[in-house]
Amino acid sequence: MSGELRILPVAFTARRPQRMIERHIVAYRRQWLIIVSGFFEPLFYLLSMRAGLGNLVGKVSVAGTQVPYDAFVAPALMASSAMNGAIFDSTGNVLHRLKYARIYDAALATPMSPTDVAMGEIGWALLRGQLYSISFLGVMAALGLVQSWWVLMALPACALIGLTFAGIGFAGTTYMRGWADMDIVNTATMPLFLFSATFFPAASYGSWAWVVQLSPLYHGVALVRAANAGVWTASILAHIAVLLLVSIIALSIAARRLDVLLRK
Amino acid sequence: MTTGAFRVAGWHLALYRRLWRMNLLSSFVQPLMYLLGLGVGVGALVDRNSASGATLGGASYVAFVAPGLLITAAMALGAIESMWSVMGGLKWQRGYHGIAATPLEARDIVLGHGVWIAVRCGLSATAVAAALAYFPDTRSWGLLPAVPVAMLVGLSFAMPIMAFSINTETDGAFAAIQRFVIIPLFLFGGAFYPLSQLPVGVQWIAKAAPLWHGVIVARGFTTHSAGALWAVGHLAYVVAFAFAGTTLAVRNLRRKLYS
């Protein structure tokens, strides 16, 4: 709704985002293979790092202790797959529904509001992301890469990562002109994936390490790593704060832009 | 090669003129980011580990990875360029039907698209090679012959996938090819570490695909360790894929357009 409750962060005015999620659940019942296949990409990365690079790299130090390379990258891959999944769900799929399938136009002729639509899409991305996070955690446990029970906290951490990137992805998609712009998404997520202390410690950057902090994924990786190690420090709060802040800004932009686009 | 094929390639060029900026970004910047992230970043960890020197044949890790990235980038580009754009030509924008209504034939369309993909792979491999030549660690005369190897690898994936894309009805399978063929080969195809690190069964699967053959030949060139006969043998395997794919694609397209 355009006029109502604009003082509140726009995300809180969503009343029926669950309807959008219900629609996706029904639609994907026939395409569950697509959902399942999303699980394999991070798994392939993990296995490749473990089998191939593990011997070459040897041990890496995390929070003062030496861990095998696969135990070092596994939490980071879990975090990045939460990012990738959220981006994927909130860009290409949303662009399709927004511009080509025009699913939102139909929804907005009902009591659904643009905020409901935006929050529904983001909720769906989170739901799907949690599915992947849980299965990835299972694989980590099976491979002996879990270091403490605290690792369960990695799930809410991944939900927060998902929220952040689904928001960013959705907001960005509302500015896209067409499919060609999807290349920007790939080119933008790749440096985040590679340079968020995912594959090597931030300390490797020496005096440039602060640049890494600009990547929201870096904060997510730090959270998941802390969860897996079971070592909590005050910096955790800062990481959470950064992610929360980015998601609130991104979600507000997303809902407002959707309003502009759909209610012409 | 027919002149018709070159006319079709020209058609692709005309379409591409509207998109080249973004494409250049993804096919040039992405491999370099991997080089920086994995080659340099992980390289520091690898080179620190004294045990790994022997496994890599004495090369630094970044020098080991660089030719692998050159080749995998060509594979990815070749694969992408033979999926959605082929389906688009047949189903969405229907450009192929437009061409088929002229004296040009299925063979011209397939070869023309192949020429175009080879050019794209060659251009982006040249750009990546130029960037690699800039850094002392990865500088090598072997980068020059590595570029045509990248073009062949690009075709060895593009042509069989094109044959598939012509026949397939929906684009759902493309994502599956990406996820279950291209990405696993990228990760397990010998670009980031010697295949000897992997279980034997996985090694054989990796060796069955043309990627690994292209990677070790390119690496042989850049590290000056390639024998001529050895290189020709591996490249023949790569070319066989491109050739078989082309034959199949022509056959499939002929059926699709004229039946």
Place this chain on the structure above:
Amino acid sequence: MTESLIVARQLVKRFGEFTAVDGIDVEVQRGEAFGFLGPNGAGKSSTMRMIGCVSPVTSGSLRLFGLDPATHGAQIRRRLGVVPQLDTLDTELTVQENLWLYGRYFDLSRSEAKRRAKELLEFAQLADRADSIVDHLSGGMKRRLSIARSLINEPEMLLLDEPTTGLDPQARHVLWDRLYRLKQQGVTLVLTTHYMDEAEQLCDRLVVMDQGKIVAEGSPRELIDRYSTREVLELRFTAGTNEALAPQVQGIGERQELLPDRVLVYADDGEAALAATHARGLQPESALVRRSSLEDVFLLLTGRTLAD
């Protein structure tokens, strides 16, 4: 006492510099069937979208059920059924899912939504296609599904933007019948159409729009009486000679109109006009006397032929 469901005063819709709807006044009563006619680009759909609360009003005032769409959009939309000009069906879902999931957007319980979906499948004569993916339906079937979907919330007012475009004659008559029944149940109908017979059949009252403005308003009968004669004589001459012969009918009837394919003579007595034509020695290939229709009014008001 009648209740106004739509009250628009000096309603304006602008897209950037361009004014699509230029200060119209409209009032629609509960239970009425109200039509918007007008050539392509007249501003009908823009008006309908404002009424549907999916397009903000640029200026002027609009009240629906006495509520302001800018602040009570959701409450208003809950009571509306909308069939947009272009189908917005969910092509990834089946026919049945399209209906009941849409019902869920209105907060219907799942069982209630599915029950109504089943009824509406019969209504749209799509029961045997219930499990087809929408993408595989024909254009006319999609249209019928759109109309059925708009009824899932049992709306008080139905907005139909060119509801029968793309339907075959059978389906059109079936739809007219359904709409007529809905009207009898008290549902208010607001529709746009390019079919004059449809407007005459369905609408109690209509407005003719042109370039964003209302150029005439009334019941179909009133409009015909006001803007046309009782009868029309249609003359066809040998191809290519229409233009040359047209001046020779001047003075017959009240008014003459030259169309690309025929010459129209407006007269209260068509037979007399035909006799006068023959008396002047003109030999048309065919001549037809008919009652004046809304189409004649439309042609007069919006400039001869359908624009565009």
